[in-house]
Amino acid sequence: MKRRHLLGGLAAAAAVSACARTETDCEPGAAAAGESFDWSLVTSWPPGFPGLGAGVDNLVKRVRAASDGRLNIKVFAAGELVPAFEVFDSVSRGTVEMGHGAAYYHRGKLDAAQFFTAIPFGMNLNELNAWLYYGGGLDLWRELYEPFNLVPFPTGNTGVQMGGWFNREINSVDDLKGLKMRIPGLGGEVLRRAGGTPVNLPGSEIFTSLSTGAIDATEWVGPYNDVSFGLHKAARYYYYPGWQEPAPALETIIHKEAWDSLPADLQAIVETTCQAITTDMVAEYTYGNTMSLQQLKNDPNVEIRRFPDDVLSRLKEISEEVVTELADSDPKVKKIYDSFSAFKAIAEENQRISEKAFLDTRSS
Ligand code: CA
Numbered sequence: 547m548k549r550r551h552l553l554g555g556l557a558a559a560a561a562v563s564a565c566a567r568t569e570t571d572c573e574p575g576a577a578a579a580g581e582s583f584d585w586s587l588v589t590s591w592p593p594g595f596p597g598l599g600a601g602v603d604n605l606v607k608r609v610r611a612a613s614d615g616r617l618n619i620k621v622f623a624a625g626e627l628v629p630a631f632e633v634f635d636s637v638s639r640g641t642v643e644m645g646h647g648a649a650y651y652h653r654g655k656l657d658a659a660q661f662f663t664a665i666p667f668g669m670n671l672n673e674l675n676a677w678l679y680y681g682g683g684l685d686l687w688r689e690l691y692e693p694f695n696l697v698p699f700p701t702g703n704t705g706v707q708m709g710g711w712f713n714r715e716i717n718s719v720d721d722l723k724g725l726k727m728r729i730p731g732l733g734g735e736v737l738r739r740a741g742g743t744p745v746n747l748p749g750s751e752i753f754t755s756l757s758t759g760a761i762d763a764t765e766w767v768g769p770y771n772d773v774s775f776g777l778h779k780a781a782r783y784y785y786y787p788g789w790q791e792p793a794p795a796l797e798t799i800i801h802k803e804a805w806d807s808l809p810a811d812l813q814a815i816v817e818t819t820c821q822a823i824t825t826d827m828v829a830e831y832t833y834g835n836t837m838s839l840q841q842l843k844n845d846p847n848v849e850i851r852r853f854p855d856d857v858l859s860r861l862k863e864i865s866e867e868v869v870t871e872l873a874d875s876d877p878k879v880k881k882i883y884d885s886f887s888a889f890k891a892i893a894e895e896n897q898r899i900s901e902k903a904f905l906d907t908r909s910s
């Protein structure tokens with residue numbers, strides 16, 4: 547059985563021998579029936595990371611099983627082959643065939659991509675999936691990544707996050723002033739305009755910074771991941787909702803040549819599995835968050851609180867300002883913003899009389 551290695555990086559060494567036999571072995575689109583592929587995948591997640599990292603392991607396991615071993619993908623956690631934030635560039639260059647991370651990590655380089663992960667006060671999980679798969683969102687995403695030789699696939703979602711852990715109470719907008727908080731991306735910019743000091747720290751430094759008082763607050767994900775980081779031992783107040791990340795979608799990116807080299811059945815397996823991982827990850831997070839929330843509710847050192855209404859309205863006002871400015875700064879962002887906002891505006895009406903109304907009724 548022939549095995550193909552298309553691109554560089556670790557795969558390149560093996561490719562020398564695979565390609566040496568015949569020139570056509572390494573040409574895109576020349577896959578023969580029954581041919582196998584060995585790919586490498588780099589991620590933005592620490593090794594053994596529950597939820598996001600588990601989603602990637604699950605992805606490659608399912609692809610291998612569904613393809614009867616014809617598509618084997620080796621996973622490299624953040625830092626093993628490339629640093630967390632270099633996933634996009636290494637797949638774009640073709641150092642590896644595949645990557646998994648989040649589109650909002652490309653802020654500054656590709657601002658429009660943030661709409662495909664999460665923006666403050668943006669769409670919830672149902673709305674985002676509807677927009678991506680049926681409302682033209684995924685087409686816009688593919689168009690945006692085309693110049694980088696990348697094909698993106700939504701793969702995983704944490705669902706709505708928590709507002710974060712705070713070492714002081716937030717009773718009014720004034721309490722945000724001078725607040726030093728780990729909150730990356732657009733959410734961080736919103737906090738800055740509200741008078742706070744946003745900082746960006748990798749996951750591995752959050753616990754220490756919060757427990758030593760180097761920061762006053764942090765957002766991370768939700769009960770499931772936050773408890774596994776021990777954040778409940780470093781701060782008392784756990785605020786909701788996660789206005790900054792209403793339903794962050796994760797991304798799989800595949801180098802265009804590698805994607806084109808796959809026969810149609812393997813392409814279908816990859817595409818379908820990526821979509822299945824979103825369903826699976828949402829189930830894992832919903833289960834994990836549910837169980838961890840019970841633990842936190844019973845912890846005498848933790849208080850779970852909703853942000854006051856006036857704080858949320860102020861944050862929402864600033865978020866709209868920040869996102870509109872971003873859209874006006876670049877026609878590429880504007881095009882995606884327009885599609886995103888138009889759908890969000892009408893999707894909310896539907897969510898209000900369905901999911902929200904149902905939950906309100908059930909719990910009343
Ligand atoms: Ca977060």
